[in-house]
Amino acid sequence: MQIFNTLTRKKEEFVPNEPGKVKMYTCGPTVYHFAHIGNLRSYICEDVLEKLLRFSGYDVKRVMNITDVGHLSSDADTGEDKMLSGAKREHKSVMEIAKYYTDAFFSDFAKLNIKMPDVVEPATNCIPEFIHMIEVLLEKGYAYKAGENIYFDTSKLDKYYVFGNMSEEDLQVGVREDVTEDTNKRNKNDFVLWFTKSKFEDQALKWPSPWGVGYPGWHIECSCISMKHLGERMDIHCGGIDNMFPHHTNEIAQSEAFVGHKWCNYWFHVHHLNDETGKMSKSKGEFLTVSLLEEKGYDPIAYRFFVLQSHYRKPLTFSYEALGQAADTYKKLKDRVLRIPEEGSIDEAAVKEWHDKFAEIVGNDVNTAMGITLLYDVLKADVNGATKRAIIADYDTVLGLRLLTEAAAEAPAAEGEDVAEIEALIAERTAAKKAKDFAKADAIRDQLLGMGIVLEDTREGVKWKRA
Ligand code: AMP
Numbered sequence: 001m002q003i004f005n006t007l008t009r010k011k012e013e014f015v016p017n018e019p020g021k022v023k024m025y026t027c028g029p030t031v032y033h034f035a036h037i038g039n040l041r042s043y044i045c046e047d048v049l050e051k052l053l054r055f056s057g058y059d060v061k062r063v064m065n066i067t068d069v070g071h072l073s074s075d076a077d078t079g080e081d082k083m084l085s086g087a088k089r090e091h092k093s094v095m096e097i098a099k100y101y102t103d104a105f106f107s108d109f110a111k112l113n114i115k116m117p118d119v120v121e122p123a124t125n126c127i128p129e130f131i132h133m134i135e136v137l138l139e140k141g142y143a144y145k146a147g148e149n150i151y152f153d154t155s156k157l158d159k160y161y162v163f164g165n166m167s168e169e170d171l172q173v174g175v176r177e178d179v180t181e182d183t184n185k186r187n188k189n190d191f192v193l194w195f196t197k198s199k200f201e202d203q204a205l206k207w208p209s210p211w212g213v214g215y216p217g218w219h220i221e222c223s224c225i226s227m228k229h230l231g232e233r234m235d236i237h238c239g240g241i242d243n244m245f246p247h248h249t250n251e252i253a254q255s256e257a258f259v260g261h262k263w264c265n266y267w268f269h270v271h272h273l274n275d276e277t278g279k280m281s282k283s284k285g286e287f288l289t290v291s292l293l294e295e296k297g298y299d300p301i302a303y304r305f306f307v308l309q310s311h312y313r314k315p316l317t318f319s320y321e322a323l324g325q326a327a328d329t330y331k332k333l334k335d336r337v338l339r340i341p342e343e344g345s346i347d348e349a350a351v352k353e354w355h356d357k358f359a360e361i362v363g364n365d366v367n368t369a370m371g372i373t374l375l376y377d378v379l380k381a382d383v384n385g386a387t388k389r390a391i392i393a394d395y396d397t398v399l400g401l402r403l404l405t406e407a408a409a410e411a412p413a414a415e416g417e418d419v420a421e422i423e424a425l426i427a428e429r430t431a432a433k434k435a436k437d438f439a440k441a442d443a444i445r446d447q448l449l450g451m452g453i454v455l456e457d458t459r460e461g462v463k464w465k466r467a
Pocket residue numbers: 027028029030031037038039040041042238239240241242243270271272273274280
């Protein structure tokens with residue numbers, strides 16, 4: 001498989017550290033508001049990447065954090081705390097806000113047919129790990145205390161400008177004009193690892209630490225959460241392009257200072273979805289969410305189709321007109337697929353041949369648009385109906401377009417047909433609850449809800465019914 005690696009700015013053959021196994025990390029959402037469909041473009045593309053790796057034969061372990069604390073707009077502690085402002089806006093506690101928007105986020109995942117990462121970890125679960133990493137960075141001389149906060153000292157690194165195309169000027173991109181410079185910093189690019197002195201006197205979430213009661217800086221969580229579950233060497237790290245600086249740059253700085261060697265080999269960055277005014281925003285204009293698209297009558301999978309029609313390394317402009325066209329094309333494609341006659345028996349050799357073709361073509365830097373073109377080639381191919389259906393089902397494990405799923409209203413799933421899947425998800429949820437991974441448990445409940453299944457926790461165990 002070929003992947004464009006932002007670290008080297010080249011398309012490279014993907015070679016994981018351990019043959020056959022991929023350790024993958026995704027920067028998760030800041031759960032202070034609904035995700036907009038721009039955020040979800042990134043998660044759709046990362047979902048396709050994960051599924052494509054599996055399709056190509058890799059065993060993938062994917063980890064994602066949930067930012068539920070400490071994401072300030074600036075290290076100077078002068079920007080807003082997104083979680084706190086969300087809580088104030090809705091007169092709720094920070095934890096209530098985090099829970100509500102985490103659930104909403106995973107309900108969007110289910111609607112868009114995005115697979116749940118194998119591990120989902122909220123930052124607030126990992127405070128001891130953050131403190132440990134900061135202690136080691138202090139011991140190794142990579143961090144210092146100033147103005148009662150702990151900072152990472154970027155001057156101690158051999159190299160800080162890790163994403164090759166970045167100039168001094170680019171490094172200013174993440175700094176907002178209205179934010180005043182933090183005078184505690186020794187170097188312009190130093191960043192906070194731990195706040196003990198915050199202007200947010202009403203900061204709701206604080207923890208004791210060797211440096212006083214406080215809370216973590218933003219970047220530390222991704223380094224710690226990935227290492228907790230994936231170890232000291234990771235294969236591929238994903239996020240939207242805006243995460244490249246300062247977030248990913250700082251993740252690399254502190255992670256490599258901590259482990260003392262290279263940390264992650266490949267960096268996958270998804271370019272932005274913009275609206276017609278330019279940048280997608282959660283505060284200005286129409287706030288584009290999956291629910292809004294549904295209210296307007298669009299199938300969320302049509303949005304997924306719209307995203308897959310373009311390449312993840314190109315900016316994409318959203319308009320209702322463009323979405324409408326994608327929805328039309330998607331519907332026609334699906335109608336054609338559903339009309340494939342169920343005739344003959346599956347020609348396994350042909351399925352394998354078409355599988356390899358897809359792996360090669362789409363495996364060339366996640367070329368989803370070519371994946372869609374291949375679907376049309378399959379429709380025209382000289383193979384029987386059963387084989388066509390099998391090839392399309394195989395492709396759809398990557399594209400996730402639910403091409404062979406009849407629309408519920410037209411042909412409700414026969415009673416019992418999906419029971420095995422439902423029971424498996426319920427078992428997975430019970431295991432997650434037992435392991436105290438409540439974010440995952442809640443996400444599975446939401447996924448089931450998306451499938452029209454309502455759960456009831458009773459003394460005898462979990463009961464379910466169709467909504
Ligand atoms: P946030 O919740 O702000 O941390 O963002 C969640 C993810 O969405 C991150 O990977 C961001 O890089 C990504 N992202 C933010 N805005 C956009 C956008 N307009 N288009 C695509 N991805 C985005």
